Amino acid sequence: MMRYILNIMKTACRQAWNNRKNYIFLSVTIVLTFSIIAFYMTYNDSEIYNTYKYTMKESSKIAFVQYEKNERNKRDLLLAKLDSLEDTHYYLASEVQGITLFDKEDQRVSFKLMAKVVPNHVWAYYWNSGCRAELIDGSKSFDLKNDEIIICESLYRLIKDQRDKNGDLFLNLSHDKKLKVADVCADFDAEHKTVDENGEISYFFYGFVSDSCVTNRETVNDEVVIYSASVAEIEAYAADLGLRFSSHYNEKQDMNREITNLIEIKKVILIALMIILGINMLSSFLNALNERKYEISIRRALGAGKHSIVLQFLTEGLIVIVIDILVSVAVVMMLLSCIKVYHTLVLGEEWIIHITGYSVTIFFLCCTFLALFFSILFSILSTRVEIIQYIKGE
Amino acid sequence: MKPIEINIDKISKSYYGQQVLKDLSVHISNDSYYAVCGKSGAGKSTFMNILGLIEGFDQGEYYFNGENIKNHKDYFKIRRESIGFIYQSYNLIPRMTCRENIQMPLIYANVRIEDIKQDFIRIVDKLQIEPLLDKDSSVLSGGEKQRVAIARALILNPGLIIADEPTGNLDEENKSIVMDILKEEHEKGRAVVVITHDEDVAARAEKKYVLRDGKLL
Ligand SMILES: Nc1ncnc2c1ncn2[C@@H]1O[C@H](COP(=O)(O)OP(=O)(O)OP(=O)(O)O)[C@@H](O)[C@H]1O
Ligand SMILES: [Mg+2]
Numbered sequence: 001m002m003r004y005i006l007n008i009m010k011t012a013c014r015q016a017w018n019n020r021k022n023y024i025f026l027s028v029t030i031v032l033t034f035s036i037i038a039f040y041m042t043y044n045d046s047e048i049y050n051t052y053k054y055t056m057k058e059s060s061k062i063a064f065v066q067y068e069k070n071e072r073n074k075r076d077l078l079l080a081k082l083d084s085l086e087d088t089h090y091y092l093a094s095e096v097q098g099i100t101l102f103d104k105e106d107q108r109v110s111f112k113l114m115a116k117v118v119p120n121h122v123w124a125y126y127w128n129s130g131c132r133a134e135l136i137d138g139s140k141s142f143d144l145k146n147d148e149i150i151i152c153e154s155l156y157r158l159i160k161d162q163r164d165k166n167g168d169l170f171l172n173l174s175h176d177k178k179l180k181v182a183d184v185c186a187d188f189d190a191e192h193k194t195v196d197e198n199g200e201i202s203y204f205f206y207g208f209v210s211d212s213c214v215t216n217r218e219t220v221n222d223e224v225v226i227y228s229a230s231v232a233e234i235e236a237y238a239a240d241l242g243l244r245f246s247s248h249y250n251e252k253q254d255m256n257r258e259i260t261n262l263i264e265i266k267k268v269i270l271i272a273l274m275i276i277l278g279i280n281m282l283s284s285f286l287n288a289l290n291e292r293k294y295e296i297s298i299r300r301a302l303g304a305g306k307h308s309i310v311l312q313f314l315t316e317g318l319i320v321i322v323i324d325i326l327v328s329v330a331v332v333m334m335l336l337s338c339i340k341v342y343h344t345l346v347l348g349e350e351w352i353i354h355i356t357g358y359s360v361t362i363f364f365l366c367c368t369f370l371a372l373f374f375s376i377l378f379s380i381l382s383t384r385v386e387i388i389q390y391i392k393g394e
Numbered sequence: 395m396k397p398i399e400i401n402i403d404k405i406s407k408s409y410y411g412q413q414v415l416k417d418l419s420v421h422i423s424n425d426s427y428y429a430v431c432g433k434s435g436a437g438k439s440t441f442m443n444i445l446g447l448i449e450g451f452d453q454g455e456y457y458f459n460g461e462n463i464k465n466h467k468d469y470f471k472i473r474r475e476s477i478g479f480i481y482q483s484y485n486l487i488p489r490m491t492c493r494e495n496i497q498m499p500l501i502y503a504n505v506r507i508e509d510i511k512q513d514f515i516r517i518v519d520k521l522q523i524e525p526l527l528d529k530d531s532s533v534l535s536g537g538e539k540q541r542v543a544i545a546r547a548l549i550l551n552p553g554l555i556i557a558d559e560p561t562g563n564l565d566e567e568n569k570s571i572v573m574d575i576l577k578e579e580h581e582k583g584r585a586v587v588v589i590t591h592d593e594d595v596a597a598r599a600e601k602k603y604v605l606r607d608g609k610l611l
Contacts, residue, residue: 294488301479
């Protein structure tokens with residue numbers, strides 16, 4: 001029995017190869033079908049991802065409440081409220097504006113640092129992979145010594161060659177203070193360059209320093225950085241106090257709604273695609289079968305049972321479809337790479353190829369369904385051939 | 395090889411109102427070697443297709459080794475095990491080598507090529523098709539295809555050999571090879587039915603029928 005099945009499958013492989021010319025025609029349709037489906041799914045994924053990539057990375061548990069110097073009492077009320085909430089951490093931060101790092105001689109160009117001043121020990125770590133440096137995760141923490149600084153990537157690139165003989169990198173803050181670069185964080189996505197009315201150009205960089213190293217400086221943008229499971233509640237309380245509140249919570253809710261909508265639309269379009277392309281594939285399969293009717297009748301006339309014809313054509317169909325699926329995946333990866341290159345080189349923006357597990361699963365379900373459906377149909381139709389109609393008695 | 399016992403009783407067949415076979419009766423067993431002659435269009439191939447169980451009939455009774463043959467059933471097992479059919483138009487599968495064509499019935503009968511190696515070599519030698527074995531069957535000449543088709547019909551040692559114009563495309567030398575083979579197979583105890591226009595071939599048979607007016611006379 002085993003040998004019988006293996007022999008028929010071997011025949012199927014040989015015949016798939018012998019009839020490659022016919023199958024290449026069929027494959028064009030199948031590859032087109034699967035490529036369109038796969039491309040639609042993955043392009044859609046990547047578009048959603050690239051539209052929302054910043055929002056996605058931001059934690060909906062992070063909130064910022066800003067206060068003026070004269071609003072300290074309101075701030076203390078807020079802190080008391082935060083202390084009473086479960087699963088809530090916070091710290092006070094502020095910003096130092098435009099510490100001049102160095103000027104270019106003869107040109108009116110200066111390089112300035114906007115430093116976020118944080119406590120020495122912070123419960124969150126700075127996010128290092130996206131475009132914004134934010135403190136995002138309440139479950140992790142980092143320590144920043146008094147003479148240390150975390151700088152952004154673009155500043156790092158500018159000064160990275162100035163390491164001392166120990167391999168340490170130092171940053172001079174306006175000639176009076178020297179800070180050791182402890183780490184590098186991602187760039188802030190705001191415009192780095194400003195030009196004032198005198199034509200002086202300033203480049204701003206971003207960084208983190210601990211509060212003890214800038215005590216003598218005037219700070220601006222005082223804020224409470226909060227990590228909490230009850231962001232909505234804090235928002236309401238801050239509004240009552242009249243403090244400026246910001247978080248990614250609402251943004252994130254909107255995004256989730258939008259993505260759910262897009263997935264619904266995707267399902268409908270996918271079903272429509274499958275029907276249209278399925279009909280197309282059906283006619284191609286019938287064509288491929290017509291080419292083989294003579295062979296089928298000969299085999300039947302020589303004593304092949306219907307089951308062996310089914311097995312042969314099932315195997316042939318599956319071989320062809322599986323190869324075509326692989327080709328389609330390659331085609332789509334190439335297409336996506338081209339789009340990526342177009343976005344980076346022509347539009348000058350970052351475009352990340354992003355494929356969700358959802359799409360992969362749906363694609364392979366589609367493939368499996370179409371592959372099984374058509375190879376089974378193909379093989380069943382193959383037995384419908386009337387021997388005498390195709391065999392040439394004359 | 396299984397013994398053969400065929401009883402065909404008053405079989406009729408018509409195509410779209412055109413009566414081709416009418417009350418045709420014949421008995422075939424292992425010691426039969428029949429030649430069937432007749433005008434073109436007389437229905438010889440139709441008769442052979444019915445006999446070879448690849449076409450149905452309208453009326454009459456057909457018993458193959460005691461089994462009552464019905465139209466709607468597929469007798470692929472009988473075709474495979476008991477009938478070697480040599481078609482008028484060879485019916486080799488294109489884009490397959492001659493070797494694959496000849497050995498194809500083995501797959502369905504689940505017989506290993508090693509087990510019939512002797513037979514295979516004997517048949518190939520006899521038909522002088524050794525040099526053709528690895529060629530694509532569609533590039534052969536008519537006579538070459540004819541001999542390959544004969545090899546395929548004989549490979550499984552069928553009890554009944556049906557040959558539709560087996561010598562139609564052959565030169566004198568090949569014709570006698572084929573006639574010898576048919577004769578030899580018959581002497582081994584196979585029933586042979588051969589359609590022919592050729593007097594030499596007909597003369598070798600034990601009985602000569604003429605198909606006329608839908609009957610074997
Ligand atoms: N499938 C078919 N549909 C309609 N008519 C058919 C069909 N098959 C055969 N016929 C007709 O039946 C008649 C007998 O055909 P058949 O092929 O049996 O003749 P034959 O005796 O083998 O002739 P030849 O010596 O030329 O091979 C012919 O008139 C043919 O046109
Ligand atoms: Mg004929």
